[in-house]
Amino acid sequence: MASNLSDRTIPRRIFLALDVVFLLFIAAVTLYPIIYVVSMSFSDEVAAIQNKVWLLPVNPTLEAYKNVFQYPGLLRSYGNTIFYTIAGTAINIVFTMCAAYPLSRKRFKGRSVFSFLIVFTMLFNGGMIPSYLLVKNLHLLDTRWAILLPGAINTWNMIIMRSFLQQLPEELEEAAKIDGCGDLRLLLQIIIPLSIPSIATITLFYAVAHWNSFFQAMIYLPRAKDLRPLQLILRDIVLQNQTDSMITSASQDVVGLSETIKYATIVVAVAPILCVYPFIQKYFVAGVMVGAVKG
Amino acid sequence: MxxxxxxxxxxxxxxxxxxxxxxxxxxxxxxxxxxxxxxxxxxxxxxxxxxxxxxKNFNVYDGIAGSPWVGWANFAQFFKSVYFTRLLKNTLGINLLDILIGFPAPIIFALMLNEIRNVMFKRSIQTISYLPHFISTVVVVGMVVNFLSLSTGIVNNIIEACGGQRVYFLTEPNYFWGIYTTMNVWKGIGWGAIIYIAALAGIDPTLYEAAIIDGAGRWKQTIHVTLPGISTTIVTMFILKIGHLLEVGYESIILMYNPKLYPAADVFSTYIYRVGLASSDPNYSLATAIGLFQSLIGLVLVVIANRLSKKYSEAALW
Incomplete structure (x- = not known):
């Protein structure tokens, strides 16, 4: 918007002041719950149970974190989540590229038919039960593959990737072909290096989704407790009050102790994402924009 | 020849x-x-x-192909049960609230942000606003449940500090829709605004110059340049919303609800999950029938919405 003189009128100034207050309010409402969680996790359990924590930690202590890391299965689930995130994202990227690259080339015959059949799966799907029965019949239930394979391609991400690849000029390919470059070399040495920013974008989309996912694990790993990801353990600690099992006495501060443990667990789960998201958000924004243009 | x-x-x-x-x-x-x-x-x-x-009347021993056909019996059973109207009411109610509040919220946020000239301030607010999008459902629900807890929740602490009575937020069905909508606005406002912010940035600056020459003030510029400039995006997003009218973010509801909240919180997907997967005696066929009903209506809604939008505006998904 061109800056213009109307910025200096009094009603305009009042509006801008209110606008700034409004936006600061949104920011405060967004941040406060997170600050509160962090403060609770570092607070003394007695202060927490007496509801003395409002903004900053009261009688700071690391007690809750000590207990969190002693929670049975937590470290293991953390390892599982790291595995699912890395292996799952790798599978995602390979499959997504295998779909997006051919579909982005005009010379790929049948691409409109394939595109339709793929987009159709976004509009209509078998649903929760048939998908579950499929995983069960393939004997994938309670295996790591149940987490890695069913979501190997996220159709939306694939379409975003295809749009990115369509933007690469066709001449580039023709020039490489004239120089005697085969399709595979073209993909590996020209297309992929040129698409690093877009691959980074969908990598992050997939990785964050893996890190945060719990529902697949909840239905596909009914018995394999050893394979469960962090989010499921988190659910047990934060939502189901199972912390009681690790505390022997039934005294008053049991509730308080479990309070701070809940918050400390949240911090442990969210910290990696909070640390990286300011640096990766621009890639996400790029992906959302391409999706919007094409959507 | x-x-x-x-x-x-x-x-x-x-x-x-x-x-x-x-x-x-x-x-x-x-x-x-x-x-x-x-x-x-x-x-x-x-x-x-x-x-x-x-x-069919599916049983594990006969498998999908071998189980006996029962025609529309599963659908009939569902439509006749008390659950049908309850699930329909909750699903539509929650989605209607989402369309009334959750849909315009990112648009208003984007418009308000668009008025700010200071790039640093703008970018900081935007970055903060994305944050909840990256936080997992389990954590967000965990925060909601703990914040609303009767004895130790911060919300009740604040209510008490202001002289009010502590409220049973998570056992009183009447509060559920409000809690759920608030949670989703918190999680989605910044992220949802991205495409509107992009659309706003894409508006041709000469349109504003022309409007200023024509004597349009800020308000008129907003009505005649800004809103038409993002209307295609708004319509597209609206079509997507309509297509998902029978879907609700069931993952968060499954984590949040309890039997006391079922009258307000139970939606199609949560019921499918309970009947088909979380039950000790799962009825796969009934759950699948409910799921099929839900997806078919969803498909029809997307097609209708797309056709309407093609007719009345330029925006269409295909």
Whole structure:
């Protein structure tokens, strides 16, 4: 918007002041719950149970974190989540590229038919039960593959990737072909290096989704407790009050102790994402924009 | 006559050869695509076949193909049960609230942000606003449940500090829709605003200059330039919303609700989950029938919304 003189009128100034207050309010409402969680996790359990924590930690202590890391299965689930995130994202990227690259080339015959059949799966799907029965019949239930394979391609991400690849000029390919470059070399040495920013974008989309996912694990790993990801353990600690099992006495501060443990667990789960998201958000924004243009 | 036939046959043959030649030339593309075809057949289309159990009395021993057909019995059972109206009411109610509050919220946020000239301030607010999008459902629900807890929740602490009575937020059905909507606005406002912010940035600056020359003030510029500039985006997003009118973010509800909240919180997907997966005596066929009903209505809604939007505006999904 061109800056213009109307910025200096009094009603305009009042509006801008209110606008700034409004936006600061949104920011405060967004941040406060997170600050509160962090403060609770570092607070003394007695202060927490007496509801003395409002903004900053009261009688700071690391007690809750000590207990969190002693929670049975937590470290293991953390390892599982790291595995699912890395292996799952790798599978995602390979499959997504295998779909997006051919579909982005005009010379790929049948691409409109394939595109339709793929987009159709976004509009209509078998649903929760048939998908579950499929995983069960393939004997994938309670295996790591149940987490890695069913979501190997996220159709939306694939379409975003295809749009990115369509933007690469066709001449580039023709020039490489004239120089005697085969399709595979073209993909590996020209297309992929040129698409690093877009691959980074969908990598992050997939990785964050893996890190945060719990529902697949909840239905596909009914018995394999050893394979469960962090989010499921988190659910047990934060939502189901199972912390009681690790505390022997039934005294008053049991509730308080479990309070701070809940918050400390949240911090442990969210910290990696909070640390990286300011640096990766621009890639996400790029992906959302391409999706919007094409959507 | 004879020569004409052989000429066209020759032409067809030559075209066929050319096609085959091109496919062979691009064989790497087709080879790369094979696992993709396999994936979509196995993990996306096979479950669509599995939907037939909605018309069967499925049991594990006979499998999908062997179980006996029962026609529309599962659907009849569902439509006659008390759950049908309850689920429909909750699903539509929650989604209506989402359309009334959750849909405009990012648009208003984007418009308000768009008025700010200070780039640093703008960017900081935007970055903060994305944050909740990256936080997992489990954590967000965990925060909501703990914040609303009767004895130690911060919300009740604040209410008490202001002289009010502590409220049973998570056992009183009347509060559920409000809690759920608030949670989703918190999680989605910044992220949802991204595409509107992009659309706003894409508006041709000369349109504003022309409006200023025509004597339009800020308010008129907003009405005549800004809003028309993002209307296509708004319509597109609205179509997407309509298509999901029977879907609710069931993952968060499954984590949040308890039997006391069922009257307000139970939606199609949560009920499907309870009947088909979380039950000790799962009824796969009934659950699949409910799921099929839900997806079919969803499909019809998307098609209708898309047709309407093609008719009344430029925006359409296909």
């Amino acid at each position: 004879k020569t004409a036939v052989s000429v066209s046959a020759g032409l067809r043959e030559r075209r066929w050869k050319k096609t085959m030649h091109e496919i062979w030339r691009d064989r790497v593309l087709y080879f790369l695509f094979l696992p993709v075809i396999a994936y979509y057949i196995v993990f996306r289309y096979a479950p669509m076949y599995g939907v037939v159990i909605a018309f």
